[in-house]
Amino acid sequence: MMKAIDLFSGAGGFSTGAQMAGVDVVWAANHWPAAVTIHAQNHPNAQHACQDLQQANWMEVPRHDLLMASPCCQGHSKARGKANGNPQHDASRSTAWAVVSAAEHHRPAFAVIENVPEFTRWALYPAWCAAMDALGYALTPMIVDAADHGAPQHRERLFIVAVRAKHSIMLRLEKRAHVPARSIIDFSAGNWQPIEKPGRAAATLRRVQAGRRAHGDRFVMPYYGGGSGLTGRCLSRPLGTITTRDRWGVVDGNRTRMLTAQECRAAMGFPDNYILPTKHTEAVHMLGNAVCPPAARDVIAAMLEAA
Incomplete structure (x- = not known):
């Protein structure tokens, strides 16, 4: 079975989507202790680390075939609001370099990176792509709406599929029927x-x-x-x-x-039995930051099919 690691794992949307696609998640890391706790409760078979991934020792990470990462999006997102231009967002954007660092050390066959579409407008995005290219990765970026993959919400995100090959792969990402909001509201x-x-x-x-x-x-x-x-x-x-x-x-x-937090969980496409923080605001915060599992599932499945 293909093995994966999850950087910036948060509540575990990427890990859940990978499992839906038949991938075994063996390691996950995040800097927020509460998120690591929730991820560990839902993915107990994975090793967990609570750390700043820009300071990570990649030698301690188990072997894997797929690197998944959802670096901080606040420095790119239109929703960053009054803090636009704040130095904290320069630090936020720089978390994307942890992906390059991990890929350089382990050289997995595949990587999938998720972020907001504005990631491609980052001043250092060309340099980031060049760094991945220098490591032998061909990139396939695409904008994916979670509603097209079975989640009952419109959520457009950038997914970048990286393959260690001379040429990028063409993914056949078929759209699913939209699920109405009424299906998740109690x-x-x-x-x-x-x-x-x-x-x-x-x-x-x-x-x-x-x-x-x-x-x-x-x-x-x-x-x-x-x-x-x-x-x-x-x-x-x-x-x-x-x-x-x-x-x-x-x-x-x-x-x-x-x-409710449970309705938000359903809107994100997490299973009904997925454990959430007991505090409502914390649960909503984690869910709003998460990768949408059905979108991740379909992207990873299409990648494996194309490869």
């Missing part, structure tokens, strides 16, 4: 509140009114950001992107609530 669960209550923001009430006009009594709407902010989103479509803090509210008649 109207009997969650902390419902009346829409009309003292202190409710006027902007929220306007969103509710617009959503009712467009979609009736049941729909979802974002509480911040763009996308469906003015009209809401019908339940027959996938959700918009799950983020690291509560974003999507559910409206049911005269009541509303935010998505």
Whole structure:
């Protein structure tokens, strides 16, 4: 069986997707202790390390055929907000060099790197690609929407498939039927509140009114950001992107609530029995940062088929 390692493993989306594709994850690492704990609970057969991967000793990492990595995206993402230009994002972007360092030491046959599409606009992206090329890797970058691979949310991410070969491979990535948001929402669960209550923001009430006009009594709407902010989103479509803090509210008649952590887990495509942190905000943060398992599964499966 093919063996893989997972850099910047977070909650374990890449590892879960790899397992769905028939790959054995033997090692995973992340700098956040809480994420390492959750990953270890869900992937107990893998070795785990809690460390800054830019300081990693790759000699301690077991042999593997596939390197998976999802370096920090905050320095690239449009969602970085007021901290745009902050030196912390220079440090964030530099985590991508850990992928080169690990690949140089182990030279696995394959690597798959996930990030936001803006990663390709990084000033050092050409240099990063050149470094991977110097190690003998041919790169196949592609933009993948998780909704096209069975997850009930639209989530566009960049996947770069690297193969130790003279020429990049052509992946046949077939699209799956979209899964509607209604399939993951439990109207009997969650902390419902009346829409009309003292202190409710006027902007929220306007969103509710617009959503009712467009979609009736049941729909979802974002509480911040763009996308469906003015009209809401019908339940027959996938959700918009799950983020690291509560974003999507559910409206049911005269009541509303935010998505539960369990609904966010389902929107990401994790199994229903996947263990989450008990604290809601921590669970949502990990899920919003995670690689979408169904997308990772299909990318890895297509890579193995093409190879």
